[in-house]
Amino acid sequence: MKGDQIWRVHADSSVWQTGRYTVFEGSHRWKLPSLRCSACGVVWGDGTVCYPWVDLSSLPNQKPLKGNVVCVVSAEELELYRGQVRPLLGVDLPLPPATNFGPFKGRHTAGKVFDFNLFLGEHMLSRAAYEKLREKGTLSLGATAVQVKNRKGEVLDYVELHVLPRAELGAPKIQEPRQLYCQVCGFDQRSLPEPLVIRRSSIPAKEEVFQLKDNTGVLLCTESFRDSVLSLGLTGIQFEPVSVV
Numbered sequence: 158m159k160g161d162q163i164w165r166v167h168a169d170s171s172v173w174q175t176g177r178y179t180v181f182e183g184s185h186r187w188k189l190p191s192l193r194c195s196a197c198g199v200v201w202g203d204g205t206v207c208y209p210w211v212d213l214s215s216l217p218n219q220k221p222l223k224g225n226v227v228c229v230v231s232a233e234e235l236e237l238y239r240g241q242v243r244p245l246l247g248v249d250l251p252l253p254p255a256t257n258f259g260p261f262k263g264r265h266t267a268g269k270v271f272d273f274n275l276f277l278g279e280h281m282l283s284r285a286a287y288e289k290l291r292e293k294g295t296l297s298l299g300a301t302a303v304q305v306k307n308r309k310g311e312v313l314d315y316v317e318l319h320v321l322p323r324a325e326l327g328a329p330k331i332q333e334p335r336q337l338y339c340q341v342c343g344f345d346q347r348s349l350p351e352p353l354v355i356r357r358s359s360i361p362a363k364e365e366v367f368q369l370k371d372n373t374g375v376l377l378c379t380e381s382f383r384d385s386v387l388s389l390g391l392t393g394i395q396f397e398p399v400s401v402v
């Protein structure tokens with residue numbers, strides 16, 4: 158909440174260093190197509206933006222929106238798909254190319270299972286951990302059940318948090334040589350300022366976990382959320398302090 162210390166959330170790096178990080182291989186039910194930008198020539202999509210509660214089954218042309226296929230379109234075509242999705246989203250939120258919708262379905266293919274699975278922009282945790290955090294009153298975010306089976310075919314009871322792109326940088330990004338940034342489509346390889354600084358006025362009033370709007374691969378949380386995670390001894394997650402201006 159406003160005034161709190163804000164923390165950056167990472168997957169537990171001790172797990173990453175040993176190469177045993179958790180992999181849930183799969184996809185969400187739907188996703189926006191990727192974009193081929195006529196201005197910069199880059200083909201790209203941002204898989205870190207997920208709205209798992211949004212149901213696209215009412216849309217007329219499902220094939221290009223299937224989560225497990227790669228579909229590449231022009232900016233004009235992408236805008237048509239965005240126009241179809243916006244009313245279903247209900248609020249004005251970013252819709253970059255390859256935004257994911259609907260429940261995640263997949264298989265646990267590598268690594269040990271921890272309370273949190275934050276691999277490659279996923280925002281998942283075990284239902285037991287989710288319910289403990291809810292009981293403590295430090296997590297009001299909604300969550301959608303994910304459908305993940307392990308190698309024995311058993312269902313892993315995980316949920317995906319409804320995290321949204323909210324926070325804004327409090328200092329400009331840094332453009333190193335050879336890093337691309339396209340003002341037309343938003344493709345952006347620029348580096349984040351170090352140390353990471355976020356703008357206080359952009360911290361959401363009620364959400365305990367949220368993404369950085371300027372780079373949705375960055376996950377942030379409040380002090381009370383971190384305190385609860387640590388006091389419950391939940392695994393698979395680490396925290397780093399972030400400056401606020």
Ligand SMILES: [Zn+2]
Nearest residue numbers: 194197339342
């Ligand atoms: Zn571009």
